[in-house]
Amino acid sequence: MKKIPIFKLEFESKFVNNFNKFSKKIFKSKSLSEGSYVKKFENKFSKFVKSKYAVSVSNGTAALEIALKTINVNNKEVIVPTNTFFATIIAILNAGGIPVLCDNKKDSYEPDLNEIKKKINKRTKAICVVHVGGIISQNINEIVKVCKKKKIFLIEDAAHAHGSYLNSKLNAGSIGDLGCFSFFPTKVMTTGEGGMITSNNSKLINKVREFKNFGRSSNPLILKSIGSNYKISELTALLGLLELDRINDRINKRRNIVLRYKKNLKNNKNYEVLLQKSGRCSYYKCIVKTKKLSSIIKKICKKKNIELTGKVWEVPMHKQKIFRKFIKDKSFKNSDNFSSYHICPPNYPELSIKEVDYISSVLNKI
Numbered sequence: 001m002k003k004i005p006i007f008k009l010e011f012e013s014k015f016v017n018n019f020n021k022f023s024k025k026i027f028k029s030k031s032l033s034e035g036s037y038v039k040k041f042e043n044k045f046s047k048f049v050k051s052k053y054a055v056s057v058s059n060g061t062a063a064l065e066i067a068l069k070t071i072n073v074n075n076k077e078v079i080v081p082t083n084t085f086f087a088t089i090i091a092i093l094n095a096g097g098i099p100v101l102c103d104n105k106k107d108s109y110e111p112d113l114n115e116i117k118k119k120i121n122k123r124t125k126a127i128c129v130v131h132v133g134g135i136i137s138q139n140i141n142e143i144v145k146v147c148k149k150k151k152i153f154l155i156e157d158a159a160h161a162h163g164s165y166l167n168s169k170l171n172a173g174s175i176g177d178l179g180c181f182s183f184f185p186t187k188v189m190t191t192g193e194g195g196m197i198t199s200n201n202s203k204l205i206n207k208v209r210e211f212k213n214f215g216r217s218s219n220p221l222i223l224k225s226i227g228s229n230y231k232i233s234e235l236t237a238l239l240g241l242l243e244l245d246r247i248n249d250r251i252n253k254r255r256n257i258v259l260r261y262k263k264n265l266k267n268n269k270n271y272e273v274l275l276q277k278s279g280r281c282s283y284y285k286c287i288v289k290t291k292k293l294s295s296i297i298k299k300i301c302k303k304k305n306i307e308l309t310g311k312v313w314e315v316p317m318h319k320q321k322i323f324r325k326f327i328k329d330k331s332f333k334n335s336d337n338f339s340s341y342h343i344c345p346p347n348y349p350e351l352s353i354k355e356v357d358y359i360s361s362v363l364n365k366i
């Protein structure tokens with residue numbers, strides 16, 4: 001078998017031709033920053049994730065930072081899983097907030113509900129949930145309830161969860177007060193760099209719009225708040241529009257791959273492929289719990305020409321030395337354990353079922 005890389009990304013000729021065609025219109029329009037294509041992209045994205053509003057921003061990290069500044073977490077605590085990507089914590093810190101980390105549930109990638117509840121106090125401004133690998137937690141209803149009861153905001157890091165839903169009412173990006181998406185090349189859809197903030201709350205979304213555009217008031221000459229510039233270009237929006245034309249196909253391909261792994265590994269007690277319990281997942285990652293240390297599995301796969309993809313996550317946030325001075329708790333045993341006992345085998349739409357079968361056969365022999 002030829003080498004199976006960590007990541008592939010292909011744009012079919014129809015995609016490239018359309019990009020060429022419409023980019024000519026953009027060049028002629030002379031409006032290279034936010035114009036009609038950005039509007040179209042935001043509208044189409046909000047329809048896709050079934051949120052009332054969507055505002056484009058320069059990347060997923062900016063989306064989180066703006067969301068947290070919009071609800072003003074300055075000097076307030078934000079409850080967040082230790083098992084996340086460092087961008088989530090960076091955004092909290094850059095918004096002036098204090099990250100309060102939660103340990104995972106035992107043998108799980110997601111935080112324990114009781115752990116979240118225990119950490120709520122008078123200084124808590126928000127809970128930030130992360131839909132790891134695109135999977136929306138079965139606990140999400142309970143988390144929404146807790147937030148309502150305690151009057152704290154719910155922010156979704158939906159960087160993995162484009163198009164994920166648990167049911168028709170629970171769509172990633174509009175479950176909480178603000179949802180944050182990333183369009184980095186490895187994600188479910190891409191614009192190279194880019195991000196989106198979604199919400200059903202017009203007041204919050206107006207604040208987001210103000211903030212991403214320097215902090216301008218309705219009079220563009222007058223500043224209302226001190227924001228920054230997080231706008232995107234028309235060409236970025238065009239990429240996003242074309243990606244939205246093919247995203248459902250690509251999610252289906254990811255789904256077929258994950259279900260194939262599930263089938264291929266089902267009789268092997270060393271592995272458990274994790275799936276969302278209902279609705280649709282974006283299948284951004286195929287998360288496989290392992291009985292053997294993932295470092296050992298990784299080495300063997302490498303010898304067999306297979307590169308496993310990035311884990312979720314290899315280094316939880318309490319293990320990042322640079323964050324130590326900002327966090328109180330230091331011991332997160334379940335998270336430490338999970339980080340060593342899971343793998344994410346290749347799972348991208350460009351992967352063939354034959355390759356999935358080969359990877360599975362290698363895994364089954366370990």
Ligand SMILES: *Cc1c(COP(=O)(O)O)cnc(C)c1O
Nearest residue numbers: 059060061085087159182183184
């Ligand atoms: C990718 C990612 C981000 C950041 O998105 P960028 O667009 O790369 O800034 C934030 N959170 C999670 C969980 C991510 O995977």
